[in-house]
Amino acid sequence: MGEPHGVGIVGLGVISRQYLDTLRPSAAVRIAAVADLDVERARAVAAEIPGARALSVAELVADPEVRTVLNLTIPAAHEEIALAAISQGKDVYGEKPLAASMEAAKRIMDAAAQGGVRVGSAPDTVLGTGVQTARAHVDGGAVGMPISATATWVSAGHEAWHPHPDFYYQPGGGPLLDMGPYYLTSLVHLLGPVRSVSGMTSRTRSTRTIGSGARAGVQIPVDVDTHVTGVLEHADGALSTVVMSFDALSTTAAPIEVHGTEGSIIVPDPNNFSGVVRLTTRGSDGWESVPAAAGFEEAGRGVGLLDLIHGPARASGAMGLHVLEIMTALLRSDGARVAVASSVERPSLVPLTSAHSWRSI
Known part of the structure; x- marks a missing residue:
């Protein structure tokens, strides 16, 4: 070694x-x-x-x-x-x-x-068994030709739990640049790169109040938009609808759903490495949970760094650049269609890899 x-x-x-x-x-x-x-x-x-x-x-x-x-x-x-x-x-x-x-x-x-x-x-959460298992089924044709996807993340904001949440409300923060990378990187893994976007944004408050720690009760300024919704046009034609918000309390929507001509698949929270993947197909009796079929098992943050060291990296700078362009294009769209100039190859699928194996690469 x-x-x-x-x-x-x-x-x-x-x-x-x-x-x-x-x-x-x-x-x-x-x-x-x-x-x-x-x-x-x-x-x-x-x-x-x-x-x-x-x-x-x-x-x-x-x-x-x-x-x-x-x-x-x-x-x-x-x-x-x-x-x-x-x-x-x-x-x-x-x-x-x-x-x-x-x-x-x-x-x-x-x-x-x-x-x-x-x-x-980052994020390297997309290399865990949750997103990778879903991708294995999409790539294997379980949902037929992918048509669309939805990605939803809703929260009242990180100031409720983070002792120093200021940077979440400064340039480089906000719900899209903070949480969006998990969801948009997953969508690129699942459906490929994005060629254009359109979106709208809003901001409900000019200040936030820290809810925990030594600074509890301190008000901090909000310098970014805190609710974003948009549509991504993937290079292969599929359309993804995205909602990212620091302005609402909760949602019952699945984190990510992918819909195709022959079925649909529910992808677990991409902020985590694992989770239950659920699939329904034409002629089935409903949704069924599917076992892990791909991804790093029992992974944690940093597995992407290990993947980089031994290369070629799946959590690459090229992926980070493409996802950042998608997000910044959404933020400036104001309802108009904005072309995305960058692109990236879909990283190779992560084979189902035990914790012992990836820790001792």
Whole structure:
């Protein structure tokens, strides 16, 4: 196998714990260094990981033991950290979205191409058994020719539970750029790339009130639209309808449904790696649950980074760029049809892979 792949983590907020839970047990990687604006937090995390060091960001991206930088900063900092790592010849894997704007995302991808390094981008939840099993059935013809899909995510907003939700309501945030990557990346896996979109957006409030933690009761400004609805035209002709909202309480809609000429399939929550896939076909007696047929079993956040290391990456920068263009096009559409210039090949289906197998790749 050789030496484990050295990873440096920048940003040790709420989501970092899920990555640590995946990466620490893996034989494929070694967490060589960590960095955070809160130096004491970085030191505390490093103390939990044998051999890890708490460094500054500049030290981490230049460190010879770090081959890939895992960028878990807020969206506004994604470009800065990614470009710093790329300038030092490091591969980069980042949280979604790839960047806070298309211009920033293109700069990342151009720099990586010029530097001969790789870029990966969350979400990697789509590589779990939920989305991958659904895709296996769609690819196998279970629903016939795909005609349409729906993707729905509705919430009253993250300020109810997140102690520092400010960035969700700043450029790079909002329900579409925050939650949309899970759903739109799933739709690209299921139905292929998107060639055009049309959408409408709204904003119900100018401030939000933090509901938990030391800042409970503090009001924060809302600088992005908080309800988005739109239609995606996939390159093969299927139409997907998307609703993403921070403005409503709940919904009974399935997270994703795909409809074809011979049947329909319900895809579980793409914010999770697994879940029940349900299928109905022409002549059947109704919906039936189908067993896992593809995907990384018992996966957690970070499996996309492991996939990148051993390549070719399914949670790639090219996918992140395409999904970001879909989202930014929806946000500026104002009801008009907007062409999507980028495209991406559908990643290969993930074979059904046990946790033991992917952790020891």
